[in-house]
Amino acid sequence: MMRKILITGGSGFIGSVLVNKLYDIGGFDLTVIDSMTEQIHGCDWGQSYLYKTIQGKCNFIKNSVTNIDVMKEVVPENEFILHLAAETGTGQSMYQINQYNETNVMGTSNMLQAISLAGKKSKVKKIVLSSSRSVYGEGKYECPKCGVVFPDSRDKEKMLDGDFHFYCPNCDKKLKLVSTTEDSAIKPASLYAYTKYAQEMMLKTMCPAMGIDYTIFRFQNVYGVGQSLKNPYTGILSVFSSLMLEDKPVNIFEDGLESRDFVNVQDIADGVIACLDNARSNGQTMNLGSGINTSVIEIAEILKKHYNSFSEIKITGDFRIGDIAHNKADISKAREILGFEPKISLDEGLKQFSDWVVGQETDNSKYEQSLAEMEQVGMFVRKRK
Secondary structure (H helix, E strand, O other): OOEEEEEEOOOOHHHHHHHHHHHHHOOEEEEEEEOOOHHHHOOOHHHOHHHHHHOOOOEEEEOOOOOHHHHHHHHHHOOEEEEOOOOOOHHHHOOOHHHHHHHHHHHHHHHHHHHHHHHHHOOOOEEEEEEEHHHHOOOOEEEOOOEEEOOOOOOHHHHHOOOOOOEOOOOOOEOEEOOEOOOOOOOOOOHHHHHHHHHHHHHHHHHHHHOOEEEEEEEOEEEOOOOOOOOOOOOHHHHHHHHHOOOOOEEEOOOOOOEEOEEEHHHHHHHHHHOOOOHHHOOEEEEEOOOOOEEHHHHHHHHHHHHOOOOOEEEOOOEEOOOOOOOOEOOHHHHHHHOOOOOOOHHHHHHHHHHHHHOOOOOOOOHHHHHHHHHHOOOEEOOOO
8 A cells, every 4th residue: 555645845955855765665655745936946947957856756736835725635644744845044044034934834833733633534643854953053062171062153253353263151262063962952043943943842742742753853964966056045065066167256155164064965865764664763853964074165175176167266254144163963863763874975975966067057146146135134244354
């Protein structure tokens, strides 16, 4: 018997990979609901690369999780719900506040409401949530004198002077980055992060009350083939690629040493699928990442090599409010419960990504516009002269 899975946001970057993997595995009746936003899919969503990859492999519904009537009709018929639908731009969330709350918080509320209204008719057994490492804020650090520290956001005045380091709030010594574990302090630094944590708490509260299992994944910086090349608010790889293919200058914020835990989308999808029938994952919150942090300047240099680009890489010292300094996840919990192990190295993954990008239509026209928007509302700051 075919098992029914609903994937909200299923024609997005991660969702489309999940659809394809589940389709190839077989035995699943897949339904996707997606609003097909222009920011991700372009003006003609029917021609979207991501949409074309899932066409014919699922029951596709072009609609939004914010539509309670559609959610009431679709949600209760499925055994599993993979809840990926969300607005995702950290910086953008700081001024498009209602939009982020409407999609991320109310969309999740509609999903839970639909299950509740269906009562015993609901077939939903488990919800899997794509949350974000952003809920940790700056994450976990170590002070040589005071031990483990979970610092607040960096000091704006120091950043204006080009100092992007962290200092202990107790003794002012420079802090050292350590891997962020799931029991680390929750310190959202953007509205996006608050909405993701709200989603988590809604599941932790409502799923046990409704007799439903859940697993929450805190994704790190997901990249790979299919990543949007038209969305200027998310994904430095896409922005860098678009500029490098035209040999245009690439401006890197801060000191270029800010780092991220980059994990390939194929590995992320494998981790999500591994939890579906894994009872030990029920009620768990887990990091999914590579467990390795890589600096932005390193990423830029690798991409420049792959594209044979003549772009000048500039360290600007400019910065965005809400951006974290570093990110490195502890993934031992996912290893232990799911047997999760990233298979695609960063260099291999970036080669796959750059080879794919060369055959796609890129668009950097909205990048400067996005910075202007953020600067206007005080979220993008130029280095002090």
